[in-house]
Amino acid sequence: MSSAINPLPQLKPTDFASNQDIKWCPGCGDYSIIAQTRKVLAKLGVNKANTVFVSGIGCSSRFPYYMATYGFHSIHGRAPTIATGLKLARPDLDVWIVTGDGDALSIGGNHFLHLIRRNLDVKILLFNNRIYGLTKGQYSPTSEQGKKTKSSPMGSPEHPIRPISIAIGAEATFAARALDMDPKYLEYVLERAAKHKGTAFVEIYQNCNIFNDGAYNYAVDKETRADTTLNLEHGKPLIFGKNRDKGIRLNGITPEVVSLKDVRQDDLLIHDEKASDPTLAFMLSRLQYPEMPEPLGVFRAVEDAQYQELVHGQIKEAVARRGKGDLQKLITGSETWTVA
Amino acid sequence: MSPTPTTSAEGQRRIVKLPTVTIRFAGDSGDGMQLAGTQFTDTSALVGNDISTFPDFPAEIRAPAGTLAGVSGYQIQFSSQDIYTPGDDVDALVAMNPAALKTNLKALRKGGVLIVNEDAFTATDLKKAGYDVSPLLDSSLAGYRLIKVPINRLNEEAVKESGLSAKQVDRCKNFFALGLVYWLYSRPLEPTLQYIQQKFGKKAPAVALANSLALKAGYHYGEICELFHEQYQVDKAKLPPGTYRKITGNEAVSLGLVAAAHLAGKDLFYASYPITPASDILHNLSELKNYRVVTFQAEDEIAAMGAAVGAAFGGAMSCTGTSGPGVALKQEAIGLAVMAELPVVIVNVQRGGPSTGLPTKTEQADLLQAVVGRNGECPAPVIAPVSPPDCFNAAVEAFRIAVRYMTPVFVLSDGYIANGSEPWLIPDVAKMPPIPATHPTQANDPSGFMPYKRNEDLCRPWAIPGTPGLEHRIGGLEKAENTGQVSYDGINHERMVQLRAAKIAAVKPAGDPYLWTGPQRGDVLMVGWGGTYGAIKAATLQLREQGYQVSACQIRYLNPLPEDLGPLFSQFKHVLVAELNLGQLRMLLRSRFLLDLKGFNRVKGQPFTIAELVAAARSLISNKSEPQYQAHDPEAEAPLAAGG
Numbered sequence: 007m008s009s010a011i012n013p014l015p016q017l018k019p020t021d022f023a024s025n026q027d028i029k030w031c032p033g034c035g036d037y038s039i040i041a042q043t044r045k046v047l048a049k050l051g052v053n054k055a056n057t058v059f060v061s062g063i064g065c066s067s068r069f070p071y072y073m074a075t076y077g078f079h080s081i082h083g084r085a086p087t088i089a090t091g092l093k094l095a096r097p098d099l100d101v102w103i104v105t106g107d108g109d110a111l112s113i114g115g116n117h118f119l120h121l122i123r124r125n126l127d128v129k130i131l132l133f134n135n136r137i138y139g140l141t142k143g144q145y146s147p148t149s150e151q152g153k154k155t156k157s158s159p160m161g162s163p164e165h166p167i168r169p170i171s172i173a174i175g176a177e178a179t180f181a182a183r184a185l186d187m188d189p190k191y192l193e194y195v196l197e198r199a200a201k202h203k204g205t206a207f208v209e210i211y212q213n214c215n216i217f218n219d220g221a222y223n224y225a226v227d228k229e230t231r232a233d234t235t236l237n238l239e240h241g242k243p244l245i246f247g248k249n250r251d252k253g254i255r256l257n258g259i260t261p262e263v264v265s266l267k268d269v270r271q272d273d274l275l276i277h278d279e280k281a282s283d284p285t286l287a288f289m290l291s292r293l294q295y296p297e298m299p300e301p302l303g304v305f306r307a308v309e310d311a312q313y314q315e316l317v318h319g320q321i322k323e324a325v326a327r328r329g330k331g332d333l334q335k336l337i338t339g340s341e342t343w344t345v346a
Numbered sequence: 347m348s349p350t351p352t353t354s355a356e357g358q359r360r361i362v363k364l365p366t367v368t369i370r371f372a373g374d375s376g377d378g379m380q381l382a383g384t385q386f387t388d389t390s391a392l393v394g395n396d397i398s399t400f401p402d403f404p405a406e407i408r409a410p411a412g413t414l415a416g417v418s419g420y421q422i423q424f425s426s427q428d429i430y431t432p433g434d435d436v437d438a439l440v441a442m443n444p445a446a447l448k449t450n451l452k453a454l455r456k457g458g459v460l461i462v463n464e465d466a467f468t469a470t471d472l473k474k475a476g477y478d479v480s481p482l483l484d485s486s487l488a489g490y491r492l493i494k495v496p497i498n499r500l501n502e503e504a505v506k507e508s509g510l511s512a513k514q515v516d517r518c519k520n521f522f523a524l525g526l527v528y529w530l531y532s533r534p535l536e537p538t539l540q541y542i543q544q545k546f547g548k549k550a551p552a553v554a555l556a557n558s559l560a561l562k563a564g565y566h567y568g569e570i571c572e573l574f575h576e577q578y579q580v581d582k583a584k585l586p587p588g589t590y591r592k593i594t595g596n597e598a599v600s601l602g603l604v605a606a607a608h609l610a611g612k613d614l615f616y617a618s619y620p621i622t623p624a625s626d627i628l629h630n631l632s633e634l635k636n637y638r639v640v641t642f643q644a645e646d647e648i649a650a651m652g653a654a655v656g657a658a659f660g661g662a663m664s665c666t667g668t669s670g671p672g673v674a675l676k677q678e679a680i681g682l683a684v685m686a687e688l689p690v691v692i693v694n695v696q697r698g699g700p701s702t703g704l705p706t707k708t709e710q711a712d713l714l715q716a717v718v719g720r721n722g723e724c725p726a727p728v729i730a731p732v733s734p735p736d737c738f739n740a741a742v743e744a745f746r747i748a749v750r751y752m753t754p755v756f757v758l759s760d761g762y763i764a765n766g767s768e769p770w771l772i773p774d775v776a777k778m779p780p781i782p783a784t785h786p787t788q789a790n791d792p793s794g795f796m797p798y799k800r801n802e803d804l805c806r807p808w809a810i811p812g813t814p815g816l817e818h819r820i821g822g823l824e825k826a827e828n829t830g831q832v833s834y835d836g837i838n839h840e841r842m843v844q845l846r847a848a849k850i851a852a853v854k855p856a857g858d859p860y861l862w863t864g865p866q867r868g869d870v871l872m873v874g875w876g877g878t879y880g881a882i883k884a885a886t887l888q889l890r891e892q893g894y895q896v897s898a899c900q901i902r903y904l905n906p907l908p909e910d911l912g913p914l915f916s917q918f919k920h921v922l923v924a925e926l927n928l929g930q931l932r933m934l935l936r937s938r939f940l941l942d943l944k945g946f947n948r949v950k951g952q953p954f955t956i957a958e959l960v961a962a963a964r965s966l967i968s969n970k971s972e973p974q975y976q977a978h979d980p981e982a983e984a985p986l987a988a989g990g
Binding site: 024026053054055056057058060063070071073074075076077078079080081084086087088089090091092093094095096098099116117119120317318320321323324325327328329330331333334336337338339341342343344345346 | 388391392393394537582583584585586587588589590591592593601604605608613615617634635636637638639640642644645646648649650651652653654655656657658659660661662664678679681682686738772773774775776810811812813814815816817818819820821822823831832
């Protein structure tokens with residue numbers, strides 16, 4: 007974070023709340039996400055005036071109105087484009103993008119890919135509720151095949167896409183996943199994202215209690231979550247289960263669930279978020295309930311050149327090499343003639 | 347313009363002085379005709395002629411060699427007088443192959459000089475061009491001063507010592523042709539020799555040597571061969587005093603954008619997606635990083651527009667450039683800039699539409715798209731430069747208005763002025779007034795910062811992120827007046843729609859709202875906008891010389907329209923609105939001023955000829971009837987090149 011050159015008064019999470027009443031449906035997962043985000047910003051001591059939340063269209067995209075920072079609620083799918091222009095013009099700002107599964111992966115799919123591949127230093131929070139909420143309940147690009155909605159009464163014929171697979175396919179330097187209903191872990195993941203230099207992508211499983219209630223019950227339910235999810239820890243073997251008695255091992259190139267009764271811990275797959283090769287992170291992004299536990303946490307966190315630094319580096323280099331441009335010289339050009 | 351030669355005997359050959367000459371180089375896309383044309387233009391500008399150029403090329407990069415679709419042309423008019431267009435009819439045509447001859451011959455005036463590369467008139471290439479019999483063998487070219495030159499062979503001979511491959515040698519033949527034309531019009535070789543040295547001298551000395559040899563050989567061939575009985579000379583033009591350079595519209599737009607940013611004391615941000623014919627602006631600006639220009643080649647047109655809006659929010663002088671299909675994609679984000687009231691400039695280098703249309707040909711059919719082409723009541727100022735150099739002014743003016751009125755502003759250039767070039771009286775930057783671009787640091791209301799509280803121009807403050815205490819949120823949802831909070835209230839919405847409309851309706855021009863030619867009363871007023879200025883002005887002057895009471899008005903500010911046009915128009919018996927579309931400006935003027943306006947409309951991918959405008963005005967005076975739009979008539983037109 008490039009905040010606080012001068013020491014600023016330490017802000018509380020509530021200092022990041024705007025004076026607007028939140029208009030999300032009561033019980034929406036978004037409340038938890040905004041609360042954790044405010045908490046992380048306060049904890050990291052960021053400068054409110056230097057922080058901008060940019061969003062597209064959808065329930066999640068109302069987020070900027072509820073933050074006491076600068077904000078831009080833009081148009082459907084285009085938040086990455088606004089954020090790119092803003093960050094390129096103003097590398098000094100901390101820019102966050104708030105988006106949803108429709109906004110980022112359907113109408114804004116192209117921008118999502120290119121933002122990530124450029125590794126612009128912005129944070130993307132994708133609220134994935136696997137449904138179109140603001141337009142009242144059509145299937146989204148992450149809805150499961152066969153899902154019955156208003157626009158798919160006989161079940162959606164479409165294959166869902168997996169946001170983290172897409173992000174890693176687009177060369178994400180940071181990709182992570184968290185649950186709206188696990189605030190502590192969400193806070194941890196958001197803090198990791200905030201501290202990442204480059205594009206940080208966070209998929210947040212978010213419950214839409216109106217149009218897709220319980221979509222993530224398997225992952226939220228205290229009874230089942232230890233068996234249906236797996237918290238990733240860098241350098242640690244992939245172990246999960248209520249009794250931490252199950253692990254994931256590679257069988258050839260296929261991950262498989264094994265019992266620690268049969269398999270030694272040393273034979274399990276070890277998580278390496280810093281691996282320069284994205285294959286492991288991609289493989290983890292394919293693990294899905296019910297066949298496999300779904301990983302939560304940081305899939306990938308590697309360092310690479312940031313786009314805005316490369317762009318401005320070229321400008322610095324050009325000025326150093328050719329000197330600061332002289333406008334009159336430029337306009338005059340090299341070939342002139344004079345009429346007396 | 348018809349030449350009136352003054353002859354003087356000098357040595358063995360006559361030197362004929364001409365006031366104005368129009369020539370055209372035509373050949374295969376790979377023949378280097380654009381380069382030959384550009385070099386001829388540069389040299390003519392440097393010797394002090396007035397110049398106007400018209401490059402015309404197909405959309406295919408390399409259509410099959412020798413075909414009609416692959417012909418590329420470059421026309422230049424150079425003169426000792428003021429000229430306004432690249433010329434209607436051509437005095438001399440260089441045809442490098444049969445296809446070039448076939449597609450360009452109609453442009454050559456009867457009795458004009460026709461230089462053909464006779465080596466290219468092979469059975470295969472004749473067939474590709476659709477000739478059953480070689481036109482060099484029958485009498486079809488009898489009306490012209492046909493000069494057959496074995497350019498391939500002469501070039502080969504001349505370049506032999508360079509040691510280049512046969513293919514590379516062949517690529518020098520445009521310089522041979524150029525050298526020959528230089529001799530014919532008494533031009534110096536030095537500027538092109540210098541260019542060759544600069545371009546290839548270090549990187550490829552053999553290529554530099556070969557091109558120089560070809561150029562000189564072409565020149566000497568003119569001197570020693572007995573094909574020409576005379577040589578021509580065009581004296582310096584009497585342009586207003588000052589220092590000039592040659593400039594194309596795309597170059598001028600690029601410089602104007604950089605100048606505007608400097609005048610505002612800010613960095614320029616230019617976001618664009620490559621598109622013909624606007625890509626050169628992106629190329630030009632990408633070279634100017636040491637002028638603190640940030641260019642962003644976006645993933646698509648929408649992203650370019652979104653990025654421009656984001657950069658404007660951050661406080662940059664922000665611009666995007668594209669052509670019509672790109673604007674179609676950008677419109678939603680332009681609407682966002684209207685709603686968010688952010689300053690951003692959109693350059694549309696118009697081309698033939700709809701859809702992909704005619705990518706490399708000119709047209710003016712995006713006017714309504716700019717003025718009313720977005721959802722909702724979504725006004726934006728529109729400026730149309732009238733010539734290549736005027737693109738500089740338009741870019742600066744667009745930024746002046748964008749920043750003062752917190753609004754997106756369109757600049758409607760077109761393929762014709764974007765690629766065409768003219769002399770430009772270089773402005774003195776120190777004399778250009780600064781562009782006041784300021785950002786508040788204090789709240790503008792006792793109750794706190796009001797992002798939508800308006801000033802006397804009805805504009806909101808340009809508060810930018812990073813300013814402590816002014817944190818606020820903007821967006822595409824309707825805003826409550828003053829506070830800028832989201833509001834779905836109908837009464838507030840109507841008020842805001844009217845405020846946005848009133849703000850744009852009251853925009854004061856930052857330059858000439860229109861350019862007038864002739865008295866303010868008469869029989870016919872020819873009205874145009876944008877790049878048709880030269881042709882309309884030249885036609886008007888010609889008509890006046892012929893005794894007709896004709897004036898012309900070229901509108902630069904198309905939204906809002908200049909108020910005084912209504913009273914001015916009513917002083918003429920006929921008002922003829924000439925446009926390269928089916929009547930878009932006419933529609934706007936009719937609805938704005940409730941006047942009966944006639945139209946003259948062409949959409950052939952070509953600029954107006956002076957002759958067709960003269961004929962249109964004369965027919966209006968004699969028949970008192972509206973000139974009708976004519977369906978495609980292959981006999982009546984003279985296409986520069988096939989393809990596209």
